[in-house]
Amino acid sequence: MKPIEWHCRCGCRQVAHRSRDGRVTCEMCHACHEYQAIPHTRTNDAWRAMKAALRGNPWPESYACDLSTDYQQVVLGGVWRGGQITVPSRAWDVPERFVWIVRRLGTQVIDPANTAGREMYDWHIANEADAQVFAWNGRTLIPSTYAQAWDQATEDHP
Numbered sequence: 822m823k824p825i826e827w828h829c830r831c832g833c834r835q836v837a838h839r840s841r842d843g844r845v846t847c848e849m850c851h852a853c854h855e856y857q858a859i860p861h862t863r864t865n866d867a868w869r870a871m872k873a874a875l876r877g878n879p880w881p882e883s884y885a886c887d888l889s890t891d892y893q894q895v896v897l898g899g900v901w902r903g904g905q906i907t908v909p910s911r912a913w914d915v916p917e918r919f920v921w922i923v924r925r926l927g928t929q930v931i932d933p934a935n936t937a938g939r940e941m942y943d944w945h946i947a948n949e950a951d952a953q954v955f956a957w958n959g960r961t962l963i964p965s966t967y968a969q970a971w972d973q974a975t976e977d978h979p
C-alpha cells in the first residue's frame with residue numbers, strides 16, 4: 822500500500838512545515854518548528870482490516886492525511902470537533918462500529934454515534950456516489966453499499 826502521510830504532533834500536515842532562512846516553521850499553526858509525525862505504532866483489529874482493504878486497491882489515489890485521521894479515530898479514539906480531530910489524552914474511546922468510505926481521493930471514518938455522523942454520511946451519498954463503502958461491525962470490515970452500511974454499522978448482531 823502507499824505510504825501514509827502522518828500528521829505532525831502540532832496537528833498540521835507535513836507539507837505545511839516550510840524551511841525559510843534555515844528555520845522550519847509550520848505555516849498553518851506558526852507554533853511548530855519541526856515536523857514530528859504523530860506516534861503511530863499502536864494497532865487494533867479495525868485498523869488491520871482497513872489496511873488489508875487498501876492493499877492492491879487503486880483507491881484512494883492519494884491518502885493525503887486522511888488515513889492519519891482515520892488512524893487517530895479508530896486506534897487512538899480521536900473525535901472530530903469543529904472540523905479537526907481531537908485526540909483525548911486518555912484515549913481508548915474508539916468507535917465500536919463505524920462506516921468507512923474510500924473515495925478516489927481520500928478516506929473518511931464516520932462514527933454513527935457522533936451527532937454529525939448522519940449528516941456526513943448523507944453528504945457522501947450526494948457527492949461521492951461511486952465511493953467504496955465499508956461497515957465495521959466490531960468484528961469484521963464488510964464491503965458494503967450506502968444503502969446497507971449504516972445499518973450494518975449500527976444494528977446489533979448476535
Ligand SMILES: [Zn+2]
Nearest residue numbers: 829831847853
Ligand atoms: Zn508541526
Ligand SMILES: [Zn+2]
Nearest residue numbers: 831833847850
Ligand atoms: Zn502546525
